[in-house]
Amino acid sequence: MINKTNITGIILAGGKSSRMGQDKGLLKFKEQSFIQYSIDALTPLVSDIIIVSDHAEHQLFGFKTIEDDEKDAGPVSGICSGLEASKSTYNIILSCDIPFIKSRLLEKLLKHTDDAYDIIQAESKGKTMPLIAIYKKQCLRTFKDLLNQGERRLRVAVNHCVVKNVPTNFDEDKMTMNINTKEELKLISDADNS
Template sequence: MKNITGIILCGGKSCRFGEDKGLCTLAGKPMIEYPLSALNSICDEILISSNDPRYDNMGYKVIKDNIKNIGPIGGIFSALQQSKTEDNLIVSCDMPFVNEKLLNYILDNKNDHLVAAAFEGQYVEPLCSYYNKKVLPLI
């Protein structure tokens, strides 16, 4: 293990989707299982960022938002506060195609940056990212 915490963001109101995305099934599994699988192979600990009590019995520490209704940054902030490691991988629960190769690529290319996000061309994916805990005062 690399002394890294994995953080899965399971917040949001799912207004457009209509149900909790992380618990919605895809190919017979709740969507949260896909990022969990990718993170479990890399991380020492996994935290779930959610205010939904349905995540409480999944076998992972669940972090509630300290600041509510400010979007994903609230979950990121609260989870980073609870992380025991400097290095953290953050993935949204609705990313079934995230894999260990992508997460290792982010880690291998973060250099000395406090935040490093996955990207494709000009499109940045901030919810599949590396965050160093030192970024907390900037949030």
């Protein structure tokens, strides 16, 4: 597996959270902020963590926090900003709304890295997860070019790179679950209390 000194963790936490109505990274599940779950999953595997966010509160987590280069341009811009700030060849990119994420799923992705691929992403129940993925630093040029052309769709940007999908097993499917609405948050909270 790749030495952790050559891996940076990048958490995208700058979204508008329009469906949730509040900053998703700071939402609490089991008394812990959503963003902390991503931090905990990354910590054993990386030498550095960068949070991409325009929210000043995210600096409280104690990691380098950078703003999106281009405002309101979605995850394509967030990934560009994160890769630009990274000093590593390999970068584990996570969204901040996946409270069930665990290091072992990220380790599985790391085991699949090789020189032939730019991006190694999880695939859960047939759906690819470009925000639970490893991006090589060299993706920056492609993403930047697309951003400059006005492209905002993450899946389009990802498809301009050489990608390997790593299917999750039944136990890992839950780790990829992202929480976008208050209803979804209530569901996982109720399930946890039952």
